[in-house]
Structure formats: C-alpha cells, structure tokens
Amino acid sequence: MKVGLFIPCYIDAFFPEVGVATLELLEQLGCSVEFPLDQTCCGQPMANSGRQDDAAATEAHFVFYRHGVEYIASADMSCLMHMKGVIDRLKLPLKVIHIAQILNGSPR
Numbered sequence: 001m002k003v004g005l006f007i008p009c010y011i012d013a014f015f016p017e018v019g020v021a022t023l024e025l026l027e028q029l030g031c032s033v034e035f036p037l038d039q040t041c042c043g044q045p046m047a048n049s050g051r052q053d054d055a056a057a058t059e060a061h062f063v064f065y066r067h068g069v070e071y072i073a074s075a076d077m078s079c080l081m082h083m084k085g086v087i088d089r090l091k092l093p094l095k096v097i098h099i100a101q102i103l104n105g106s107p108r
Contacts, residue, residue, distance in 0.1 A: 001030075001031050002031070002034070002068065002069050003026065003033055003069055003071045003072065004033075004034045004071070004073070005019075005022065005023055005072075005074070006039060006074045007074070008042070008074065008076045018075075022075060023035060025103075029103070031073075031102065034068075034069050041058055042058070042079050042082050043055035043056070043058035043059040044078065046058060047082070059086045070095065072087075072095075072097070073096075073102060075098065075099045081096075
C-alpha cells in the first residue's frame with residue numbers, strides 16, 4: 001500500500017516524536033510511505049473560523065496527489081474527514097485511511 005502520511009500541524013509543532021513513530025510503524029507494516037516535506041495545514045482551522053478563501057488555497061496545496069499515493073493516512077479523524085471533503089470537491093482519485101485501519105489489516 002502506498003500512502004501519503006499527513007502529520008497534522010499540531011503534531012508537527014508540539015509532538016513531533018508521534019509523527020516519527022507513525023512513520024516508522026507504517027514502514028514496519030510494509031507500507032510504502034511518502035512524506036512530502038512541503039506539506040502544510042489541511043485548512044480546517046481556517047475553514048472553521050470562516051476564512052474560506054484562505055482555507056481553499058491551503059487545501060489545494062496540501063493534497064499529495066502529485067506524489068502518486070493511493071491513500072492519505074493520519075491518526076486524526078477530524079483532519080481525515082476534512083481532507084475527504086477536499087478530495088471529493090476536487091474529484092481526486094484518493095482515499096483517506098486512519099492508522100488504526102492499517103494496523104487492523106485493512107485494506108490489503
């Protein structure tokens with residue numbers, strides 16, 4: 001499974017060791033992991049505060065389709081739900097998956 005690992009902005013800022021552990025765990029499970037260094041916020045905080053134009057620009061930048069991934073994986077269901085909405089609006093052939101689903105063996 002080829003996944004684009006999305007590390008939410010608060011994890012990156014405050015708990016980077018969780019992001020590293022997530023990456024290492026996915027690799028141990030045999031996932032091919034892409035971690036785009038230019039990833040940014042998914043836009044959810046801006047969208048939630050009514051700044052739709054700023055959110056739209058940020059959303060378009062964060063989606064990792066250009067890296068050839070099939071899934072975007074995260075441990076934050078709130079971010080994944082927001083990303084799924086962006087993916088659906090942009091009509092991209094991507095799926096979102098929670099780390100627990102990967103740990104549980106699905107999909108394989």
